[in-house]
Every structure is written in structure tokens, then in C-alpha cells.
Amino acid sequence: MAFELIMLIFTLLNGFDTSAPNDHHLIATYVPIAQEQNGYLQLQQAGKKLVNDETITRVIQDWSGDLASQVCRQNAEALKYWQLGMKRPALQVPEVTGFDTNLTYLSSYRALARLASIQSRLHAEQGDLKKALDLAMDIIGFGSRQQNANGSLINHLVGGACTVIGINRIHQIVHDHPMSIQQLAALDRRLAEITITADGLKDALRTEYTISRNVVSTITSNHLNILNSDIPPILAKILPVMIKKHKTVSLFAETYGALLENTNRRVHDRQRIEVKKPGIGSLIRGNFIGETMHGMLVPALNPAIDKIDRTNTDLAFLRVQVAIKGFRTANNQAWPDTLQELVPQWINRLPEDPFSVPPAPINYSKKKRMLYSVGPDGIDNGGATLKQLQNKGAVVTQWYGVVDPSIVLDPTLLPKAPIK
Template sequence: LFLAVVVLAVWPDEELGDESAVMPEWRGLGENNPLGEFQAWLEAHPFTGEDDRLRMLRKGREWDAEAADAILREEAEVLAKFKELLAHADEEWEWREGEDLAVFGRQMPYLKPIQGAASLLAIDSVRMAERGDPAGGLLAANHVINGSGRLASARGSLIHLMVSASIEKETLSAMRRIARNHRFEKEPVRSVIEDLGNYPVPVEPLRFGFQAEYLMFKNLIQGLGTDDSKKWGNPLPGVERFAFFLQPNTTINLRRRFLEPELDAIGKGWSPLNLTFKREIEQIREVQRHFPLSVIGPNPIGESAISVVPVGQSVTGSVFDTVALHRLTGVFLALRLFEIDHGKLPAKLDELVPAYLSQLPADPYSEENALLWNPAEGILYSVGRDGIDNGGAIRIKPREANSDVGISWGGNDEALKEQE
């Protein structure tokens, strides 16, 4: 997905068109679309979503209850309006199809405020739990994620997919904090675990990113076949160079089985492509060191990219982190569910197997159980991806290079509360 977003960001400004001319088309969706109504409301209310306090739930940031209360007071009207939007989260929202929703230019201008409003509600859910209503806070955060899924259903809009994944990631951080620090009655925990298995997993951005990478590599192979080094750059017309962000090992491994037939067709082995790729990776890393100013242009799409992914990284990696947060939040909830049933937290993770872990979501890529228990090692492994549990695991423990990452458990409430 970030591949696509960076392409959007370097698209010549004149090809983006007049953003203000696009906006009425989006507002027209508001007749039968709660999101459109919220956009129209934002037009008359100066909320940018850029207040730094809105980011206090992000990794590496310090939680500040006083600052949280202050911004909740200041933006109470925005919070109330966003809750009205989410009241319709379970309904089917209507979207207009057609060229006005084209991927590469016709995007809505209110992405930052919507993301900021979602962060506001995530903060409110944590404060609700801290004031004595952890179940209410957990369910409120859960409701934000359900609502963000409607953003992802905006046909043709990759930016919406990206914002949806970002909202989900931040709100999962709130849910994880609540589950870590508070005890619950059984029903809200069971309800949220059930929803956790039904969330729209962010595989669409991932799929698009891989598709873009595949096209880029295919062009690279064609360049190798003709000794034309300029041919590798970009599968999309109208852009001089494909500025892309990749995870080198993962990408090479994932794409190899698709690309080897292409290499065979031109009589080339894997090594030339591998060497070329390594050279390009060095160029990519140089670009990342200067991100975002050298990559993102001063246009609405570029601005949106900066607001959602503020550091240079692969959005496939960001999606992996979100899936990791899904799983880790599920583990916390499974621990709390065990505590409800038995009056105490389990001494070992294998006490969660199979009754509690079997209730957690399946792996979005393989449809298998997302978590794999290894009793001999005393480690809970996620299935399928390198570093998938790096969204903040309980004592992250690497298994081996280019393999998986597991989590282990200290066995008491204090150990749970200490984890960030």
C-alpha cells in the first residue's frame, strides 16, 4: 500500500486536479452515507486532527491522563459527532462507484481530522476504563474499529484503506492497554474476542503492495533481459520513477516463486536479480533517511501519507504490525477470560490451550490458527510471518533469523501490567 501512496505523492500536481472541485462529489455521498455527513460537518468546524496529544497511545509515547482529559474537554463536540458517525457502523454505507473515485487523484480531503477523531475516541475509551468502567472502554474502542472498516469499503480509495488500518492499529493499542490493566466481567470480553475474529483484516493494502512490487520486479527482469537498466523503474504510466519502500528479505522470499518463471523465460538465473535488488535497496535506504520531504510533494495525497505513516517504512510492515496487535490483544483478552473463569491468571501459557486460544482469530493469510503453542520451549509463536508479533509482545523472543517471533509469559498480574 505504501508503494501506491508514495506514487500518489510524487504524481505531478497538475494531474491531481483541483481538490476543491473534487470535494462536492464526496459531500454528495453524504445523502446516504454517514461519513459524508461527518465530512460536511467538519467543513464548518476547525478540527485538524494534528494536536500532538492525540498521539499519546502510539508506541514509545508516554500516557498522560491529565493531557488526555484536557483534549477530551477541548474537543468534546468533535468526539460527540464522531460517536454519531459510529452509531451507524453496523449499517451498510452507500458508496458511489465510477471514475470520481479513481485511485490516483480523487481522494477526500478530511483524512487527518477523521484519524484525529478516532484517536480522540481511543483516548476516551482508555480514560473510561481508568475511571472505573473497563468494560465500557473496551467496547467503545471495539466500536471504533468496527466503524473504521467502513472507511476501507470506500471503493477505489487506497488512502481510505490506509487510514482505516491506521485507526485500527491505534485503537487496538487502546484495547491492549485496557485489557492489560483492568479486570472484567465475562460477557464484554467474550463479545470483543468474537469481534476480534470478525474484523476486516487489512489484507487489501497488503495485496495491492505485493501486486505493485510484483509489477516493479517484472519490469526489472525485463530490464535484465534487454540490458536496459532504465526499464525496471515503474509499472504505472505518468510517473518518472517508482519511489518504493520494501522489506528486502520478506519481499524476495514472497515473490521468488512468482518471478522465477519470468527469469526462466529470459534465460536468467536468480543471482543477477538478487544483486541488482541489493543495489536498489541501498538507494531506497538513502531515500528513507531523508523521508518524507524528499519523497512526498506538497499536495493533499502526500500530506495524507505523512499523517498516517510519519516515518519511512514499508506499509506491508505496518499491516503486519496491525495483525500482530490483533493477536497480542487477543492474548491479553484470553488471559483475562481465563482469570474470569478461574479467579486468577494462568501460571503458564499452555493453560490457555486449547480452550482459550482456540477462540482467537484465525491467521488472515492461511486461515489456520493464528497462534501456535510450543510447550517444550514455553513460547507462544504466531503463524506465518517474520516478526509478526513485533507490535509489542510479552517479552519478545526471537526464534531464529528469518523465522518467527514468539512470546512468553511471566505468570502474574504485575507481569501483565508491566508490558507495553
């Protein structure tokens, strides 16, 4: 009785909760698609058939044709199911409703993309560019469908990583193998059909908000075994007093609302969401736990918004690279003086650099044979090479201060020689 009285006094001193926020526009809507349209189950089977994940990574990092062939033979079943999944028009993962939702299937997605990349490289080295390009395009489709689907944010980000694996594979094919003008034109048409929009990211943010909302509701209703762990009874009574349900949900609603607004803005117009660290004020407001939860989560969300721009810029670089190769094939290997020479014969229009201010096409240095993007400061830095890619004459891509190259660019899959 005394404990309950103390808790009541504490609640009165800290005030009561606010009313629930108007957050209907932030609630995720999950509409299941027909099973025969969805490749998820086939991908599940592919993940279960994977063997020697470590060897897959080793082959990517230190290429060996013999070891690559062995890996593909060992994973023939995984590749078969993966390709069956790619034949389905959609890729929808199960609905994610809480932090305890099982997402283990994502651990195999990147490995499957890398495995398909290895198989694609083997096809290319054996002279079958059609199969090599088809597989690489499937990898891009694998990733972009995850990015455009209504899964969780981690699903969206894994999709982005898979998309880049496919992009890098095509980079290497275009650099390393002679291709006719007809082949290059056909490849550009296929690449032009790849669309990664903000809609999938918006769905992912709404899913994350819904998860946060559900977790807060669980905690404040004393159902505290959300992590499948036993909560001591005394703690089960204290915790709800240290968190205000509607105040906490309102914090998340304000943040996710701002993040959704950011998805409609260009990179340089986006607002960086700042979060104050919980302190004495949080205790006084009686929402220390709620503000702590909010403060832990939000910093990880800011950089996620820019990843679509990075992926689309990578796609833009690839299309321009294909156009440059077409130009050089038709002009005795001469390099264009400017990218405008590629329009409209080799590419219908020059892709825009989302990181430039004001909006402008991506940059090109004939002298350094590079395509590059300006940095978030809007300064044209001249396209200096990455340390990992200081191969004379190579065409590489670079963002200044925008992205860690080790995350987006896989040096082992990039060209080791100029465009042929």
C-alpha cells in the first residue's frame, strides 16, 4: 500500500499524460499481396540452402575462378530458389509490428546477392555476357524491390546494399568486356527502367513509427516481456510511472512526421532532426524512459533518408558510364570533352546530381576520366580519386563528404582498368 501511495504522489508531482497525438497519417498500412505474386517464400528457401557464407565473402574479396566455381556448385540450390523468387513480380516481407518480430531472413539477403554476383562474374569470364548482365540486373531488381516495398527500415537499407552489389557488377562488366553499340543501348534501356522512389522509404518510416508506438503501448500497459525476459515485479510497477504514453508517442510522431517531410525535399533542404539528451528535466516531466527511448533511436534515422539519393546517383553514374563506352566505341576510343556530347544519341538526358546546389547534372573530368558528385557543402572538389582506386585511367565514382566509400562502393567489384 505504501509503495502504491508513493507512486501516486510521484505521478501527481510530475503531472498527468497529454492527449493522444493525431497520428493517423503515420500509421503503417500493410496490404498483403497474393502469394503467387510474391517471391518471399522462394527467397526463404534460398536462404536455407546457403552454405559457406564465409567462402562467398572470401571470393568477393580475393577473386579465384576455381574457388568461385566451387562456391556456385555448392550453392546451386540456393541460386535456383533465388532465381525463382526473382521471377515473381513482387517481394513483400511479413508485416513487422514490434522489436521482437523475427527478421533473421534479412541475414541471407546480402549473401544471396553476393552469390549471384559471383555467378555473374563467372558467366562474364566464360564469354556469356547476356547471362552475366541478366544476373546483375536481377540483383539490382532484388535490391530495388526491397527498397520500394513496405517493409521495415532495416529491410529497406539491406535492399539498398543489394542494389549497389548489382550496380557494381555491371560497372565491372562494362569496364572489362568489349560490348557492341547495340548491347550498350539495350543495357541502357534496362537501366532506365529501374526506379527507386521515396514511397518505399516512407512506408518503412511509417512501419518504424508503428513499431515504436506499439512498444510504448506495451510498456505502459505493464506487458513488459517484449524482449522475452522476465521483469521483476517491483520494476514492472516503477517503469510505467517513468514513462508517459502519449507524451512519448507524441515525441515519436513529431520526429517521424519531420522525417517524412524530409523525404519530399532535396538533400540540402532537409532538416537535421536534433534530439536533446534526457536529463533532470526528463525526470521532472515524469518521462525519463520515454525520452531516453526517443533519444536512442532518432540519431540512426537521419542518415537513412539520404541513402535513396546515393543509390540513384550510383545508377546515374552507371548509365553515364554505359553512354561513355558507347561514345568511345563509335569514336575510335576518344573520350568526350563534355557529357553533353552524349545527348541524345547515347543517353536521352544527363542525370541530375541530387547533392548539387543549385540542381545540376553530375560532374565529369575528362583529364581524370572520372564521374563525380559534389559534396553536401556544394563545392566542386574536382573529382579526386579514392585511396582504394588509384588506378591510372580508371573511371570511378566519388561523393565528397556524403558517404563512406567502404559502405557503398565495393573496391573488389570496381574496374581495375580504363573503359575499353
